[in-house]
Amino acid sequence: MNASVGIVSAQRAFFDTPLTFKSGAVLPRYELMYETYGALNADKSNAILICHALSGHHHVAGFYTDNEKNIGWWDNMVGPGKPIDTEKFFVIGLNNLGGCHGSTGPSSVDPQTGKPYGANFPVITVDDWVESQARLATLLGITQFAAVIGGSLGGMQAMQWALSYPERVRHVLAIASAPHLTAQNIAFNDVARSAILTDPDFHNGDFYQYGVVPTRGLRLARMLGHITYLSDDAMADKFGRELRSGKLNFNFDIEFQIESYLRYQGDKFAAYFDANTYLLMTKALDYFDPARELDGNLNRAFAAAKAKFLVVSFTTDWRFSPGRSREIVHALLHNKLDVSYAEISSQHGHDSFLMDDDQYFAVMRNYLNNVAAECSR
């Protein structure tokens, strides 16, 4: 049950067909980093694509030979005998275009200039990601996914798959997601971006050539993000008003445990994540709105979809609340599409989608068992 896919290694796919972004910008060539687990069956019907959220990447499960502690970000969910069962499915994880884990992104060198793209990397949308993912699928010989699965921003990509390529995905699992961000949600992203944009080390996105990193901005952005990913109750349970030294020091050093936790998370993140990628990811979140060109009518947006859906939300998730998932369900019902919706009672806020939970895992496992039964052996 708790087996790992074991040692994995990342692969790199090259694309030299220009990709035209929704913005009109064109990327003449690019690379995508990806990993695969399990085996593709003879008729290539058992492939699952995992779409990552804001800070995710291609390393979804297993670990690396040179670093056994570098375990995939969804290793609890993906593996032999796990809900996304690698004994039944051929699972693909990739680092999205614009990312900072090996796929072409702002920190990559632009062959036309010999310098990192930096601020010149185009603003990318969820639609653009799906386009690039579809090309990766084609390269791997997959014409139709058994399922596309994602949490949060990953759920948006999974939904967009059903809209952009209705014939190429049989099941969409949209977890802790939303049909579009609310004003409050965009506001959080704006504060996070402002922290980065106003960091003197940001240099309008071209900080690479100055040999600096806008660490302060990134750290603040991540601290803010973390607050919104946790629930009030989870924070109270984990940290309460606990003081690091057990007493008040009457200064502005780190005193409460929650401060210590947030700064630790911020520092850790700022040490490896690219500031420009953070800006792009939050913009993709803000822009996602499949109903935008249809007078805000989500029912019409989902009219193109053919996939079957599993929608999952978590009771204490206030950043992507259950109400937002019910909007998705409502539009799917309107279009008479197959959909199941589970609202998981969980303490952990938005982060719940990454955590172990018996009910959440039972729902995922049972749903995917049926998906597996549809695939030929």
Add this chain to the structure above:
Amino acid sequence: MNTTIIQARPDFAAIAAWIPQGSSVLDLGCGDGSLLRYLRETRQVRGYGVEISDENISACISNNVNVIQNDLESGIADFEKDSFDFVILSQTLQATRHTEALMKEIVRVGREGIVSFPNFGYWKNRLQVLTGNMPVSDELPYQWYDTPNVHLCTLDDFEFLCAHLQIRILGRHVMTDGKDVHMMPNLLGSTAVYRFRLHV
């Protein structure tokens, strides 16, 4: 599987008998999805269930039945007018809080409603009340202090509510121990299944 389900829930067969092939069905309080699965396998229905319990949600998904996790009384508001051929409420009416409002919702969302419930007027229930106790039986297996049933009724009571709500009864199937009851159903029937629609 089908035979065991029908033995365990004779009202399922009665419900299925009214549902033409290929209908669309909403099952409120669908439990583990057995009825929807039965209707899919025998009637090729396109169906959804509404269910609140975690255990039943994972069971429905395991049964390959569409299920929406929600309270059935508030959850039905998410469905559009006339969006289903049938809205089914099987052995749950007596446990609903806003029963009258729910009946109105059933005939709003469904072109027809099908409701099954234990008949409180069944003679064994009457006898227990007569001897001074709240009825406890196969259909009403709870003690008064732990029962989820807050709105028990007799066949006559239900028909009165339908008349009051301008709901026309299209069919009635009364059973005791899985056998049809035709004589004095309000006294001799332990379970009733009704089919109805809005009187227009």
